[in-house]
Amino acid sequence: MNVLITGATSGIGKQLAMDYAKAGHHVVACGRNKEALQALEQEFPDTIAGQQLDITHADETLQNLRPYTDLDVVILSAGVCEYVDIDHFEADMFARVFNVNVVGTMRCVEALLPNLKAGSKLVIVGSTARLLPFTKAEAYGGSKAAIHYITRSLQVDLAPRGIKVLSVSPGFVETPMTSQNDFEMPMQVTPEFASASIRKGIEKNTLDITFPRTFGWFLKFSSRLPQSWQVALSRRFSK
Ligand SMILES: NC(=O)c1ccc[n+]([C@@H]2O[C@H](COP(=O)([O-])OP(=O)(O)OC[C@H]3O[C@@H](n4cnc5c(N)ncnc54)[C@H](OP(=O)(O)O)[C@@H]3O)[C@@H](O)[C@H]2O)c1
Secondary structure, X not given: OEEEXXXXXXXXXXXXXXXXXXXXXXXXXXXXXXXXXXXXXXXXXXXXXXXXXXXXXXXXXXXXXXXXXXXXXXXXXXOOOOOOOOOOOOHHHHHHHHHHHHHHHHHHHHHHHHHOOXXXXXXXXXXHHHHOOOOOXXXXXXXXXXXXXXXHHHHHHHHHHOOEEEEEEEOOEOOOOHHHOOOOOOOOEOHHHHHHXXXXXXXXXXXXXXXXXXXXXXXXXXXXXXHHXXXXXXXXXXX
């Protein structure tokens, strides 16, 4: 298979790139960090090709991604997380987070969509943060709720073309992104676990790849509670 992965220089995306490469698939690994891309190419000279890319740059994204025409799986994992400081509320922070997680991800879709054919899979990484109104997560959770909705609409609009669109909602994964968190992260999993869950979901065409399973079930159940209960629950998490 030919697999293109954004966010492949770190965390979940990097683990996916290495695991697909180890299984003999050809991987285009995308990210801004040139050294990280070179390190991947050196470790997997026959199976990984690096593509330096900032997905917030429109022309760069279009010009660099459009030439990849023969792709079986596209995994859009690039993302950033910033938390709200309620005493210093900053709208620009929302712009930064949405510009990568939502607009940047759509720039990748814009560049690659004409190249996807029947049987291709488009996999978009969101978060279980979309399921509850977590403390300080107005920007991050909001961007992930938006990307989940967009992914579901794409599932509808790309079905007639035979393109499978899969939504990924990870719980806490041990990566550089979560190393900044100073709170407890229940049921945190390793990047290896995350990669295995995502690859299995892709293989089975699971439209909603949520893991770890128990954490996902708990949050999905909680998201159906009355809103006042959800606020009370999230207040407990914020202590
Ligand atoms: N870790 C978790 O607990 C968790 C939970 C739920 C969802 N997620 C989601 O999973 C995805 C991967 O997260 P992670 O934990 O693996 O994070 P990570 O280790 O911080 O990796 C983030 C990746 O995104 C890339 N990226 C960021 N801004 C970019 C930009 N402007 N252009 C191109 N690439 C950019 C980074 O590459 P460069 O710096 O090289 O550009 C890096 O490869 C994200 O979408 C995240 O929201 C993570």
